[in-house]
Amino acid sequence: xxxxxxxxxxxxxxxxxxxxxxxxxxxxxxxxxxxxxxxxxxxxxxxxxxxxxxxxxxxxxxxxxxxxxxxxxxxxxxxxxxxxxxxxxxxxxxxxxxxxxxxxxxxxxxxxxxxxxxxxxxxxxxxxxxxxxxxxxxxxxxxxxxxxxxxxxxxxxxxxxxxxxxxxxxxxxxxxxxxxxxxxxxxxxxxxxxxxxxxxxxxxxxxxxxxxxxxxxxxxxxxxxxxxxxxxxxxxxxxxxxxxxxxxxxxxxxxxxxxxxxxxxxxxxxxxxxxxxxxxxxxxxxxxxxxxxxxxxxxx
Amino acid sequence: xxxxxxxxxxxxxxxxxxxxxxxxxxxxxxxxxxxxxxxxxxxxxxxxxxxxxxxxxxxxxxxxxxxxxxxxxxxxxxxxxxxxxxxxxxxxxxxxxxxxxxxxxxxxxxxxxxxxxxxxxxxxxxxxxxxxxxxxxxxxxxxxxxxxxxxxxxxxxxxxxxxxxxxxxxxxxxxxxxxxxxxxxxxxxxxxxxxxxxxxxxxxxxxxxxxxxxxxxxxxxxxxxxxxxxxxxxxxxxxxxxxxxxxxxxxxxxxxxxxxxxxxxxxxxxxxxxxxxxxxxxxxxxxxxxxxxxxxxxxxxxxxxxxx
Numbered sequence: 001x002x003x004x005x006x007x008x009x010x011x012x013x014x015x016x017x018x019x020x021x022x023x024x025x026x027x028x029x030x031x032x033x034x035x036x037x038x039x040x041x042x043x044x045x046x047x048x049x050x051x052x053x054x055x056x057x058x059x060x061x062x063x064x065x066x067x068x069x070x071x072x073x074x075x076x077x078x079x080x081x082x083x084x085x086x087x088x089x090x091x092x093x094x095x096x097x098x099x100x101x102x103x104x105x106x107x108x109x110x111x112x113x114x115x116x117x118x119x120x121x122x123x124x125x126x127x128x129x130x131x132x133x134x135x136x137x138x139x140x141x142x143x144x145x146x147x148x149x150x151x152x153x154x155x156x157x158x159x160x161x162x163x164x165x166x167x168x169x170x171x172x173x174x175x176x177x178x179x180x181x182x183x184x185x186x187x188x189x190x191x192x193x194x195x196x197x198x199x200x201x202x203x204x205x206x207x208x209x210x211x212x213x214x215x216x217x218x219x220x221x222x223x224x225x226x227x228x229x230x231x232x233x234x235x236x237x238x239x240x241x242x243x244x245x246x247x248x249x250x251x252x253x254x255x256x257x258x259x260x261x262x263x264x265x266x267x268x269x270x271x272x273x274x275x276x277x278x279x280x281x282x283x284x285x286x287x288x289x290x291x292x293x294x295x296x297x298x299x300x
Numbered sequence: 301x302x303x304x305x306x307x308x309x310x311x312x313x314x315x316x317x318x319x320x321x322x323x324x325x326x327x328x329x330x331x332x333x334x335x336x337x338x339x340x341x342x343x344x345x346x347x348x349x350x351x352x353x354x355x356x357x358x359x360x361x362x363x364x365x366x367x368x369x370x371x372x373x374x375x376x377x378x379x380x381x382x383x384x385x386x387x388x389x390x391x392x393x394x395x396x397x398x399x400x401x402x403x404x405x406x407x408x409x410x411x412x413x414x415x416x417x418x419x420x421x422x423x424x425x426x427x428x429x430x431x432x433x434x435x436x437x438x439x440x441x442x443x444x445x446x447x448x449x450x451x452x453x454x455x456x457x458x459x460x461x462x463x464x465x466x467x468x469x470x471x472x473x474x475x476x477x478x479x480x481x482x483x484x485x486x487x488x489x490x491x492x493x494x495x496x497x498x499x500x501x502x503x504x505x506x507x508x509x510x511x512x513x514x515x516x517x518x519x520x521x522x523x524x525x526x527x528x529x530x531x532x533x534x535x536x537x538x539x540x541x542x543x544x545x546x547x548x549x550x551x552x553x554x555x556x557x558x559x560x561x562x563x564x565x566x567x568x569x570x571x572x573x574x575x576x577x578x579x580x581x582x583x584x585x586x587x588x589x590x591x592x593x594x595x596x597x598x599x600x601x602x603x604x605x606x607x608x
Binding site: 007008009010011014103125158159160177179181183184186216217219221224225264265266268272 | 365368369371372373374413416418431434436445447498500503504505507508509510512513548555556568569587
């Protein structure tokens with residue numbers, strides 16, 4: 001087997017390396033991917049769903065959304081109540097940026113942003129020390145002084161990186177986003193080494209309310225390719241969070257198209273986030289996935 | 301006296317240079333203006349009652365990122381020059397957005413259209429498709445998309461009519477990439493045929509390696525297609541020189557099938573063969589073929605086409 005950080009070829013995936021997430025995305029047979037390597041790391045991720053979180057108009061219900069996030073936090077940190085979980089991550093001295101996403105067709109819902117704010121309040125973070133932003137993070141005074149971040153956005157397939165999830169969300173922390181586009185965004189995890197961001201993202205919430213599982217056209221969006229999954233994926237490891245979201249997108253694509261139809265381009269940045277950049281765990285077999293709430297159509 | 305003559309010569313030379321630069325700058329400016337006017341003329345004045353709303357928007361190779369979040373690179377993989385955008389509105393109806401991409405040359409308009417094409421000709425332009433409300437087609441050096449905010453009984457015919465009108469206004473047709481004509485037609489899955497230059501495109505259609513082991517670049521033309529019954533992938537690459545093709549072949553063998561050595565054929569899994577062969581400045585690669593003979597057949601088909 002090659003060095004994890006070197007050139008990876010199709011043959012490496014076929015040989016049974018531990019890149020199951022990407023292999024599945026490439027439509028390669030799953031039995032080829034014997035889980036041979038032992039990993040010292042494992043990541044806990046909570047998937048929570050609620051049948052009624054979305055109203056008829058598609059808007060997220062603020063109360064149900066908040067309950068979902070609180071439940072996920074309790075489960076993630078194994079605490080008696082949600083407040084304790086929030087206090088596990090944040091404190092009254094923290095200055096917190098909530099990195100959201102404003103992409104027109106599928107933005108981070110207000111209900112999610114507001115629930116995160118309430119969680120931060122419960123940990124004692126002062127309102128004046130919290131800001132929500134996306135494209136203005138580099139000029140946002142709170143973000144510039146932040147001691148911590150919460151990273152949240154909806155999951156979607158993406159024209160250039162395969163998928164856009166939590167790993168990609170900090171792209172606005174660089175003034176030159178295109179400098180991370182090389183080789184279909186293979187090294188997006190490098191974003192997480194930007195000094196303003198490094199080691200400060202304490203929580204990732206991937207919104208799976210209406211994920212985009214396939215893209216068409218110049219803007220890569222058509223509502224036909226979204227569905228009401230009504231879920232949130234919550235974790236501290238952005239790689240594990242995205243890997244879990246990707247597994248669900250792949251399952252939905254199989255269900256919708258009735259065949260293996262690989263996401264193009266393959267979102268190899270998720271694998272490289274583990275193998276090259278040691279940011280987290282991408283292998284689903286090493287992710288401690290906890291499922292809460294609505295089970296119908298869970299796909300994972 | 302000699303000095304006076306030299307001065308006069310210098311003055312004449314400066315004057316001549318000045319006149320030339322004025323002529324050049326004037327003609328350059330008028331060409332840009334002419335191009336702008338020409339592209340604007342391609343947009344319909346009205347679409348079945350939908351009227352233009354606001355000014356034209358335009359984005360070049362750098363500005364494309366601000367317009368298309370994340371997908372700008374797809375166009376930049378080709379000779380993309382600029383995109384012109386116009387929104388059309390009608391009371392109590394979903395809006396319609398028309399985008400005309402100037403791809404520099406017809407080959408790249410074809411390439412970018414085929415990039416994400418799923419098949420299904422809508423009969424507009426040189427090739428088109430109409431999926432989920434989005435009409436896209438290519439013609440001459442243009443790639444055109446029309447997207448209604450929502451597909452309704454009213455917007456569907458409007459979008460198709462507008463597409464026909466834009467196609468009529470473009471008028472000319474462009475040539476296909478020459479390399480595509482060398483790809484065997486028998487048993488080819490038509491929608492799988494792609495034209496590209498860069499290894500990121502190859503990885504989009506067939507993930508080969510994280511690095512550019514075939515030395516693809518902007519000066520290279522490449523085509524890919526899938527063939528039944530074994531769904532073998534055939535990739536044909538035209539390098540500027542035979543030497544570059546030779547180096548790329550060595551690079552590929554060394555990185556992907558070192559076991560094949562100089563022969564260039566290897567069974568990487570049971571009943572899954574990979575092969576690479578050079579013919580002058582061309583490289584022919586076969587992936588996922590059911591047998592060695594299958595690789596040979598596909599390669600020979602290409603070579604026959606190259607000789608014609």
